[in-house]
Amino acid sequence: MDLVVITLPWFSKNLKSNTFFQRIFGSFSKEKLTPFQFHLKELLGYTPNDWEIYERALRHKSLFSKKGENNERLEFLGDSILDSIVAEYLFDTYPKRSEGFLTKMRSKIVSRKTLNELATRMELRELVQAAPEIKGDRTSLYGNALEALVGAIYRDQGYERTKEYVLKHILEKHLDLESLQTIxxxxxxxxxxxxQKERIEVSFSIEELPQTTKGEYRFKAALTVGELHTASAIGTSKKRAEQQAAQIIWQEMFNK
Structure with a gap:
């Protein structure tokens, strides 16, 4: 039986044209990623199983009006997942602090202001797809996208992997708990x-306003404190509108 010897030059010359060798060695070639996918993989630290769900998490409805194409549903899911992870994180971090302290700290962490700051520190802003006019003036855009990203990670990787990512790559890396306590x-x-302490009635009422031309939801909160102080504010959620109205009254009463 004759022995056939394949020399190295022949091997190199025919590797690209031979389908057998392509099947054998193709798995060693570099991934072909779009610029978006490359930066997203760098941000996540792993290769997603489902690229599409992450792309959807970073799409604002100003460009993608259909519910299945934008990040609103994932934002809803991510909000709940993030609340749970943050609550457990604070419970473990502050074993001797009261329920009231933990509740206030969680509110500060998941506030739009903090989430927007975290998204900026993570350089998530570069990946968010939104209309130019929205990117310029919408303060909650990036915090909402961060919540949607958490929702996407949960759907793609499961709760434990999501918890690991939030703790390691968001809270422990970008959040200053000591500074947050003073706010x-x-x-x-x-x-x-x-x-309650002064036995003075504090009452809120909420009115849902027509959506803006950009499809944004708006709510108007009216606040009355006793018989002397009233204020109203408009926000993109009931909670935000109430907080803004309360801030107006608080500063009027105590920051003169």
Missing amino acids: ESDYKSRLLEWG
Whole structure:
């Protein structure tokens, strides 16, 4: 039986044209990623199983109006997942602090202001797809996208992997808990506590306003404190509108 010897030059010359060798060695070639996928993989630290769900998580409805194409549903899911992870994180971090302290800290962490700052530090802004006019003036855009990203990770990787990512790559890496403790941002709770202590009625009412031409939801909160102070504010959610109205009254009463 004759022995056939394949020399190295022949091997190199015919590797690209031979389908057998392509099947054998194709798995060693580099991934072909779009610029978006490349930056997303860098941000996540792993290769997603489902690229599409991450792309959807970073699409704002100003460009993708259909519900299945934008990030609103994933934002809803991510909000709940993030609340759960943050609650457990604070529970473990502050074993001797009260329920009231933990609740206030969680509110500060998941506030739009903090989430927007975290999204900026993570350089998530570069990946969000939205109309130019929205990117310029919508303060909650990037915080909402961060929540949607958490929702996408949960759907793609499961709860434990999501928890690991949020703790390692978001909270522990980008969040300053000590500075956050000194920030008083929950004006509604502070006002309600003050009213209860002073036996002065504090009441809120909410009115849903027509959507804007860009499809944004709006709510108007009216706040009355006793018989002397009233304020109203408009926000993109009921909670935000109430907080803004409470902030107006609080600063009027105590920051003169």
